[in-house]
Each structure stands twice: as C-alpha cells, then as structure tokens.
Amino acid sequence: MWTLSGFADEISPDFETQCRVAAALDLKFIELRSAWDTNVLDLDDAQRQRVKSLLRQYGLEVSSIGSPIGKIFVDEDFDAHLERMHQAAYTAEYFRAPYVRIFSFYVRPGTDPDSCRDEVLRRLSALTRLATDAGVVLLHENEQGVYGDTPKRCLDVVESVGSPHLTLAWDPANFVQVGVRPYTDAYELLRSHIEYVQIKDTKRSTGEIVLPGLGDGEVRDTVRALWADGFDGFFSLEPHLSDAHSLGGFSGPELFTDAWEAFTTMLRAEGVPYT
Numbered sequence: 001m002w003t004l005s006g007f008a009d010e011i012s013p014d015f016e017t018q019c020r021v022a023a024a025l026d027l028k029f030i031e032l033r034s035a036w037d038t039n040v041l042d043l044d045d046a047q048r049q050r051v052k053s054l055l056r057q058y059g060l061e062v063s064s065i066g067s068p069i070g071k072i073f074v075d076e077d078f079d080a081h082l083e084r085m086h087q088a089a090y091t092a093e094y095f096r097a098p099y100v101r102i103f104s105f106y107v108r109p110g111t112d113p114d115s116c117r118d119e120v121l122r123r124l125s126a127l128t129r130l131a132t133d134a135g136v137v138l139l140h141e142n143e144q145g146v147y148g149d150t151p152k153r154c155l156d157v158v159e160s161v162g163s164p165h166l167t168l169a170w171d172p173a174n175f176v177q178v179g180v181r182p183y184t185d186a187y188e189l190l191r192s193h194i195e196y197v198q199i200k201d202t203k204r205s206t207g208e209i210v211l212p213g214l215g216d217g218e219v220r221d222t223v224r225a226l227w228a229d230g231f232d233g234f235f236s237l238e239p240h241l242s243d244a245h246s247l248g249g250f251s252g253p254e255l256f257t258d259a260w261e262a263f264t265t266m267l268r269a270e271g272v273p274y275t
Contacts (some may be wrong), residue, residue, distance in 0.1 A: 033066030172217030
C-alpha cells in the first residue's frame with residue numbers, strides 16, 4: 001500500500017486552504033514547506049501551533065519537512081546554515097515528521113562539480129550527524145545545479161556519507177532537466193537508496209512542466225519498477241503546474257487536483273493500491 005502526500009503550499013499560501021483541499025482529496029499526509037508565505041523553518045511559535053491545530057482538525061500528518069537546507073552555494077558560509085539545520089530537526093520533531101528534505105549545495109556556474117566534492121561531502125556529513133542525533137532521515141533531492149543533480153553524483157553522495165540517515169528523494173522532472181532519462185539511466189543505479197518519490201514531470205524538448213505521465217520523466221515505468229520491487233513509501237505530489245522558482249513552485253487547487261487525478265489514475269491502471 002503506497003502512501004500519497006504532497007507539497008501542500010502548491011495548493012495555496014493559506015495553510016487552512018492547503019489542509020482543506022488535501023483532506024478533500026483523501027490525503028492523510030502532506031509535505032510541509034511553507035504556510036502563509038512563510039518558510040516552515042521560519043514559522044513563529046504561534047504559527048507552528050496554528051499549523052499543528054489545523055493538521056489535527058483535518059486529520060492530516062506530515063510526511064516530510066520540505067526544507068531549503070543545502071540550497072546555498074557550496075562556497076557560502078556553512079556555520080549559519082548548520083544552525084538552520086538545527087531548526088529543521090526541531091521542526092521535524094515538532095510535527096512528528098520522519099523526513100527532512102535537503103539539497104547538496106549549488107555549484108557556481110562554470111565550476112567543475114568534482115572540484116567541490118570534498119566540501120560537499122564534509123557539509124553533508126555534518127548535516128547527517130545532526131540528523132542522526134535528532135532521529136530524522138534526510139532526503140537528498142536531485143535539484144538541477146546542486147552537486148548531486150546527476151545519478152552518478154547522487155550515488156556518490158549517499159555512498160560516501162554512508163549513513164541510513166541520508167537517503168534519496170527521487171524527482172524525475174529534475175533528472176530530465178539535466179538531460180537524464182530517469183528510469184532508463186538512473187533507476188537501477190539508485191534503486192537501493194530511493195526512500196521517497198516526488199511526483200513531477202516535464203518535457204525534455206521545451207522544459208514545460210506537465211501532468212504526471214505526460215512528460216519525459218518515465219513516471220509510469222518507474223511506478224511499475226517500484227511496485228515490482230516491493231517499494232513501500234511516500235509519493236509526494238509537487239506538480240509545479242503554474243509556477244516554478246528556486247524555493248519551490250505553485251499549482252493552485254485546481255491544477256493540484258488535476259495532478260492528483262492523473263497520478264492516482266495511473267496507479268489504478270497499474271493495479272497499485274494506495275492511501
């Protein structure tokens with residue numbers, strides 16, 4: 001039984017609207033990235049309490065904290081960023097989220113990513129030690145422009161750090177953006193480290209973000225393979241159907257619902273049970 005979730009701020013900046021739409025789609029989990037146009041790590045005490053109250057009111061839990069950890073250049077100050085990771089770990093504990101999504105630091109344009117490898121791994125190891133102490137699992141997302149944006153470097157990240165508290169979030173659209181055929185080029189290489197799947201699709205020729213299954217993200221092939229392999233985890237909708245930017249994306253209630261319908265239709269057609 002696969003568990004569906006979604007980046008609820010793709011629905012609306014207003015958190016109650018996020019919860020209402022998610023609950024109407026029978027989602028039991030959401031991915032918490034922002035509320036009232038405020039990043040989840042920057043919510044004040046009153047806002048956190050209001051978020052927790054609304055989650056309880058609508059019968060929702062948090063699958064992951066959609067943090068911006070690692071979304072700085074690899075040569076920018078890390079000490080302040082490590083302090084921010086403390087806030088991410090606290091936020092995960094507060095909302096009882098098992099995962100925190102992170103990134104492996106942006107590489108300056110024109111810089112060979114391999115020249116940044118040692119510093120990236122040093123930073124990720126420090127983040128992972130903190131996550132281990134906090135009892136949460138970090139999900140590395142293959143964002144375009146970070147060190148781990150290709151399958152080979154994603155594998156390097158998790159194997160070199162070598163901790164069960166650092167795993168992979170699979171984002172097919174992000175792979176397409178760096179010229180990778182996700183299932184064809186990356187699945188076998190990364191399968192043993194895939195802990196969490198983000199549902200976003202795009203067309204290689206135009207870069208247009210499209211409904212799941214209508215792009216070049218090989219979403220259906222990946223679904224079939226994961227089901228055959230016995231994968232049991234979260235699938236988080238991140239449609240980006242209206243807007244995409246460095247801190248996330250937006251779809252609105254209608255387009256988010258369209259993405260949910262496209263993906264659940266695919267699951268039913270493949271005979272995959274979900275909740």
